[in-house]
Amino acid sequence: MNDTPAVSVEHLSLRYGGVTALDDVSLSVERGSVLAVVGRNGAGKSSLLQCMLGLIVPQSGNSQLLGCPSLDLTDDVKARLGYVSQSPELFEWLRVGEQISLIGGLYPNWSERRARALCARFSIADDMKVRALSLGEKQRLAIVIALAHQPDLLVFDEPVASLDPVGRRDFLRAFFEHEARDGAPVTVVISSHLLEDLERIATHVLFLEGGRIQLLGARDEISERVRLAVTAHPIAEQRGILKRRQIAADQWQHVVDTRTVANDALPPNTALSALGLGDLFEALNT
Amino acid sequence: MNILFVIEPSSATPIYRQIVDQVARAVAAGNVQPGDELPSVRAVAERYAINPMTVSKAYSLLESQGLVERRRGLGMVIRATVPVAMETRLALLRPAIEHAVAVSRQLGLTHDEALTAFRDAFADTSQQDIDPSAHKDRP
Amino acid sequence: MKNMRVLLRFAAGLFGGHWVAALWLCAIALSWVALGLGLMRPMTLLDAKRAYLDMGAMLASVTALIGVLAVTYVRNISSRNALWKLAPNSERVTMRLCGAIMTVSAVVAIPAVMLRANAATTDRLHRVPGRLLWGDPPDLTRTFSFADVPAHAYAAEALMLAAFSAFLLLCFRRSGATFATGYLPVYWAATQTSARSLWWLPFAACAVIVVVEYVWRTWLSSHVETYLRRAPKVQPKKSRPPWLTAWRQRKAARSPGREGVDARLAALLALPTGIGMTALSVIFGALYLVLLPSDAVEQRPGEWILRFITWVFAYVVASVLARPAALPVMRLALLPVGHRRAQFGEVFLKVWWRESCTKVLWAALLGLTLRALCGALGWPNFLQGPAFSHGATLQQWVVVPLAHIVGVLGIARSIGLFSSASPRVLASINGLTLLPLALMIVLPLLAFGCKWLIEHNVEALANGRLGFVTFALVNGAIIPAIAWGASRMCRYQWRTASLPAISSSMHIWSERLRKMSADLSGSRA
Numbered sequence: 001m002n003d004t005p006a007v008s009v010e011h012l013s014l015r016y017g018g019v020t021a022l023d024d025v026s027l028s029v030e031r032g033s034v035l036a037v038v039g040r041n042g043a044g045k046s047s048l049l050q051c052m053l054g055l056i057v058p059q060s061g062n063s064q065l066l067g068c069p070s071l072d073l074t075d076d077v078k079a080r081l082g083y084v085s086q087s088p089e090l091f092e093w094l095r096v097g098e099q100i101s102l103i104g105g106l107y108p109n110w111s112e113r114r115a116r117a118l119c120a121r122f123s124i125a126d127d128m129k130v131r132a133l134s135l136g137e138k139q140r141l142a143i144v145i146a147l148a149h150q151p152d153l154l155v156f157d158e159p160v161a162s163l164d165p166v167g168r169r170d171f172l173r174a175f176f177e178h179e180a181r182d183g184a185p186v187t188v189v190i191s192s193h194l195l196e197d198l199e200r201i202a203t204h205v206l207f208l209e210g211g212r213i214q215l216l217g218a219r220d221e222i223s224e225r226v227r228l229a230v231t232a233h234p235i236a237e238q239r240g241i242l243k244r245r246q247i248a249a250d251q252w253q254h255v256v257d258t259r260t261v262a263n264d265a266l267p268p269n270t271a272l273s274a275l276g277l278g279d280l281f282e283a284l285n286t
Numbered sequence: 287m288n289i290l291f292v293i294e295p296s297s298a299t300p301i302y303r304q305i306v307d308q309v310a311r312a313v314a315a316g317n318v319q320p321g322d323e324l325p326s327v328r329a330v331a332e333r334y335a336i337n338p339m340t341v342s343k344a345y346s347l348l349e350s351q352g353l354v355e356r357r358r359g360l361g362m363v364i365r366a367t368v369p370v371a372m373e374t375r376l377a378l379l380r381p382a383i384e385h386a387v388a389v390s391r392q393l394g395l396t397h398d399e400a401l402t403a404f405r406d407a408f409a410d411t412s413q414q415d416i417d418p419s420a421h422k423d424r425p
Numbered sequence: 426m427k428n429m430r431v432l433l434r435f436a437a438g439l440f441g442g443h444w445v446a447a448l449w450l451c452a453i454a455l456s457w458v459a460l461g462l463g464l465m466r467p468m469t470l471l472d473a474k475r476a477y478l479d480m481g482a483m484l485a486s487v488t489a490l491i492g493v494l495a496v497t498y499v500r501n502i503s504s505r506n507a508l509w510k511l512a513p514n515s516e517r518v519t520m521r522l523c524g525a526i527m528t529v530s531a532v533v534a535i536p537a538v539m540l541r542a543n544a545a546t547t548d549r550l551h552r553v554p555g556r557l558l559w560g561d562p563p564d565l566t567r568t569f570s571f572a573d574v575p576a577h578a579y580a581a582e583a584l585m586l587a588a589f590s591a592f593l594l595l596c597f598r599r600s601g602a603t604f605a606t607g608y609l610p611v612y613w614a615a616t617q618t619s620a621r622s623l624w625w626l627p628f629a630a631c632a633v634i635v636v637v638e639y640v641w642r643t644w645l646s647s648h649v650e651t652y653l654r655r656a657p658k659v660q661p662k663k664s665r666p667p668w669l670t671a672w673r674q675r676k677a678a679r680s681p682g683r684e685g686v687d688a689r690l691a692a693l694l695a696l697p698t699g700i701g702m703t704a705l706s707v708i709f710g711a712l713y714l715v716l717l718p719s720d721a722v723e724q725r726p727g728e729w730i731l732r733f734i735t736w737v738f739a740y741v742v743a744s745v746l747a748r749p750a751a752l753p754v755m756r757l758a759l760l761p762v763g764h765r766r767a768q769f770g771e772v773f774l775k776v777w778w779r780e781s782c783t784k785v786l787w788a789a790l791l792g793l794t795l796r797a798l799c800g801a802l803g804w805p806n807f808l809q810g811p812a813f814s815h816g817a818t819l820q821q822w823v824v825v826p827l828a829h830i831v832g833v834l835g836i837a838r839s840i841g842l843f844s845s846a847s848p849r850v851l852a853s854i855n856g857l858t859l860l861p862l863a864l865m866i867v868l869p870l871l872a873f874g875c876k877w878l879i880e881h882n883v884e885a886l887a888n889g890r891l892g893f894v895t896f897a898l899v900n901g902a903i904i905p906a907i908a909w910g911a912s913r914m915c916r917y918q919w920r921t922a923s924l925p926a927i928s929s930s931m932h933i934w935s936e937r938l939r940k941m942s943a944d945l946s947g948s949r950a
Contacts, residue, residue, distance in 0.1 A: 033339075173332060200335050276297055277296070
C-alpha cells in the first residue's frame with residue numbers, strides 16, 4: 001500500500017474554448033512528499049489540481065489518488081482527502097459551526113474537538129453566518145474543514161493568499177501535526193504564489209508554463225543542480241538548457257541543468273550562479 | 287545546549303544544507319560539546335515552520351558524516367570524536383573565504399588590503415558575536 | 426439528532442430559506458384541502474367553486490413537479506460543489522435527501538392526479554357536450570363528482586405527470602441546465618392536463634432549454650469553469666459606457682441651472698443595465714400585453730379569474746420592469762453635493778424612473794406589435810378563443826392595451842416613488858431586501874381597495890364593466906397619487922440622510938442579488 005504513489009497523473013490534457021489548460025502532463029507524487037506547484041497566472045495550476053481531484057474531466061489522460069481513479073473516488077479514499085480551493089464554495093446560508101458539522105459529519109475520522117481547536121487557531125467565530133465572512137475568513141474556514149479530519153493527502157489551491165504572515169506560518173505548521181493513517185507523513189500538493197512559504201515545506205517543486213511541465217524535481221536537487229549561466233553568445237537549444245533569454249546586447253542568460261547538460265555545451269569558465277526558488281521562477285518565466 | 291539555527295528558506299542553499307553547515311560549524315568552533323543534544327526533529331520543524339523531513343534529512347546526513355549519533359531515549363547527540371581535524375575546519379571555512387575574495391575583487395581591493403581588512407575584522411569581533419550563519423555561501 | 430438538524434437547515438437553505446419550505450408545506454396542505462373539497466362536495470359543471478378545484482389541481486401539480494426539479498438541483502449542486510463532492514458518503518446523503526423530496530412530491534402527487542383527472546374530464550365535457558354523460562343540450566344542473574371521473578382519466582393524468590417528471594429528470598439531471606429556467610416548463614405542465622391541446626408544450630420547452638444550454642456551453646462559453654465550478658472571475662474593464670448612457674451623460678453635462686445639477690447627478694448615478702436582463706424583462710412585459718383578455722366577451726363563469734389574474738399580474742410585470750436597481754451612490758461620496766442632499770430622493774427617482782419608463786415603453790411597442798401580428802396571423806389558436814379574441818373593434822386592438830400600459834406605467838412610477846421615499850429604508854440592508862416584497866403586497870391591496878370603492882360608487886363601472894378603465898384609473902392615477910403623497914410626507918428625512926450608509930447597504934444588496942441569481946441560475950459565471 002505504501003508503494004502506490006499518493007498522486008499519479010498520466011498524460012493529462014485539457015482544452016476549452018480554444019485554450020490549452022493542460023498539455024500532456026504526467027507526474028507522480030510519492031507518499032509523504034510536499035509538492036509545490038508554481039507557475040504564472042493561467043499556467044494551468046488550478047486546472048491540474050482540479051483534474052487531479054476529478055473535479056474536471058480531462059480530454060485525455062487519467063489520474064489516480066491513493067491508487068484510486070480520480071473520476072471514480074471511493075468513500076475510503078475521499079475520507080483520506082482534504083481540499084481547499086481558490087475560492088471555497090461554502091454554503092452561504094449556514095452558520096460557520098453548521099457548515100463545519102455538515103461537511104465534517106460526513107467524515108468517519110472527524111473530530112469536533114479538533115475542529116474547534118482549529119477554528120480558534122485560525123480565529124473564526126463559529127456562530128457567524130458564512131455569508132458574512134470575508135474572503136480570507138472563508139478560506140480559513142475551508143482550511144479548517146480540510147484539516148479537521150486529519151487527511152492523508154492534502155490538496156491546496158492558493159490557500160494562503162489572504163492569510164497574514166503569522167496565520168501562514170501557523171497554517172504551514174498544521175500540515176505536519178498528524179501522521180497519515182499508516183504512520184507515513186502526510187502528502188501535500190499545494191499551489192501558491194508565495195514562494196517563501198513553499199520553500200519552507202516543499203520537498204518537490206513543479207514549474208508549470210502554458211499547461212506544460214517546465215521543470216519537476218526534488219527541491220534540494222533543483223537548488224543544487226540548476227544554475228544560471230550568462231554567456232556572450234546564445235547556446236543552442238539542447239538537453240539541459242531549460243530556458244534561454246537575451247538580457248543585453250551581448251549577454252544571454254541560460255537556465256542550465258548541470259546534471260544533464262553536455263560537458264562541452266557551455267563555454268569554458270562560464271560563471272554559474274545558484275538560484276533560490278524565487279529567482280529560478282523569474283528566470284524560467286521571463 | 288541551545289543551538290539556534292538561522293533558516294533562510296529563500297536562500298539558494300537548500301534548508302537541509304543550512305542545518306548541516308550550521309551544526310558542523312558549531313562543532314568545529316567548539317560552541318557545542320560532545321554529548322550535547324540536538325533539538326528534536328519535531329521541535330525544529332515546528333519552530334521554523336519547515337518540513338520535518340528536511341530536518342531529519344539533515345540529521346541523517348550529520349550522522350553519516352560522523353558528527354552526531356543517535357542515542358536511544360536522547361535523540362541526536364554530538365559525538366565525542368572531536369576535536370575535528372584542522373583540514374575539516376579549513377574546508378568548512380573555504381566557501382566563506384571564497385565569497386569574501388569575490389567581493390574584494392569586485393571592490394578592486396589588492397591582496398594586502400583585503401588581508402589587512404580580514405585581520406582587523408578578526409581582531410574586532412569577539413567570539414560571541416559570531417553568528418553561525420552570517421555568511422551566505424554563494425559559490 | 427444534531428446532524429439531522431444541520432442537514433435540514435442545509436436543505437431548507439438550498440432552496441432559498443425556511444419560508445420557502447413553509448410555502449411548500451402550505452401548498453401541500455392546500456392541495457389536500459382542495460381534494461377534500463372536491464370529494465365532499467359534488468358540484469355542477471358551472472359551480473363557481475369549481476375554480477378552487479382547478480386552482481388546487483394547478484397548485485398540486487406545481488408542487489409535485491417542483492419537487493422533481495428540486496431533486497435535479499440537489500444532484501447538480503452535489504456534483505458541482507467541490508467540498509460536497511469530495512466528502513465521503515456525500516453520495517449517500519444526497520440520495521437520502523433526494524429520496525425525502527421525492528416522497529413529499531409523491532404525497533402531493535395524489536391530489537394532483539385526482540384533481541387533474543377531474544379537471545380534464547370536465548374539460549372534455551365542455552368541449553363535446555352530449556358525447557359522454559349529459560345529452561344534448563347538456564344538462565347543466567346535474568352534479569359532477571369524482572365518481573363520474575372515469576378510471577382512464579386518472580391513468581392518463583398519472584401517466585402524464587410521471588412522464589413529465591421523468592423527462593424533467595432526464596433533461597435537467599445530466600446537463601447543468603439552469604434551475605430557474607425549469608420553472609417555465611413546470612408551470613406549463615401544471616396548466617396543461619392531458620385534455621388540453623398544448624399538452625406537449627412543457628416537454629418541448631424542456632427540450633429547447635436543454636439544447637440551448639448545451640449549445641451555449643459547448644460553443645459559446647469560453648470558460649470551462651462556467652459550467653464546472655466557480656472560479657474567481659476577472660472582468661475585463663470596459664473603458665467606455667454604452668452609447669445610451671454616454672449620450673445621457675453628455676446631455677446632462679450641458680443642461681443648465683438647478684435642474685442641471687440634478688440631471689448631472691442622475692447621469693452620474695445611472696448604471697448601464699445589462700442588455701440581457703433588459704431584453705428579458707421587456708419580453709416579459711410584452712407577453713403580458715399580448716395575453717390580455719378580451720374585454721368584449723360577456724360575463725361568463727370563470728372569466729373573473731382571468732381578469733383577476735390580469736390585475737395581479739400587472740404588479741408582477743411592473744415590478745420586473747421597474748425593479749429599483751442598486752445605485753453606485755459611492756460615486757457621489759467625494760463630490761461637494763452635500764448641500765443638495767434634500768433633493769437626492771428625487772435624483773434617485775429620476776434614475777429609476779428613466780430606466781423603468783424606457784423598459785415599459787419598449788415592452789408596449791413590442792407587445793402591441795406582437796398582438797397585432799397574432800391577430801393578423803390567427804395564431805396561436807388559444808389567442809383566437811372567446812376569452813382573448815380581439816375582434817375588429819378599435820377598443821380591443823388599441824384602447825385596452827393602452828389602458829394597461831398606462832396602468833403598468835403608473836405602478837412602475839409608484840414603485841419608484843415609494844422606493845425613493847425614505848432614505849432610512851434605503852440605508853438598511855433589511856429595508857432594501859424587504860421593500861420590493863412589501864410593495865408587492867401593499868400595492869395590490871391598495872389597488873383592490875380603490876377598485877372596490879370605484880365599482881361600488883360609480884354606476885358606469887360597476888360589476889367589472891369596462892374593467893380596463895378602472896384598471897387605468899386606479900393604477901395609472903390614484904395609486905401614483907398616493908405614492909406621491911407618501912414620498913412628500915417622508916421628504917424631510919432626506920435632509921439628514923447618510924449617503925455612506927445608503928451606499929454600503931446598496932452595495933451589499935447588489936452583491937447579494939448577483940450571488941443569488943448566480944446560484945439560482947446555476948451559472949458559474
